Amino acid sequence: MFDQRFEVVYYVDFVFLYEEELGYVPFTWKWDPKGVNEGVHYITVMLRGYEGHFGSATMKVYVKPSK
Secondary structure, eight states: OTTOOEEEEEEETTEEEEEEEEEOSSOOOOOOOTTOOSEEEEEEEEEEETTSOEEEEEEEEEEOOOO
8 A cells, every 4th residue: 555656636725736746655735824815715635546546535624814
């Protein structure tokens, strides 16, 4: 499992934001919401394995203004 290659793609509010074509385990990504309007937003992560596997998940987040 840990030796299979995969691609990770991130979307915020269903708009493409970032892609890593050579994913590895563990994989960490930090989103900086600076410049995003206050309110509810959706982060979607899609994984695509080079062996035909795929998956996705969407998380709802609330962004508060920074002080």
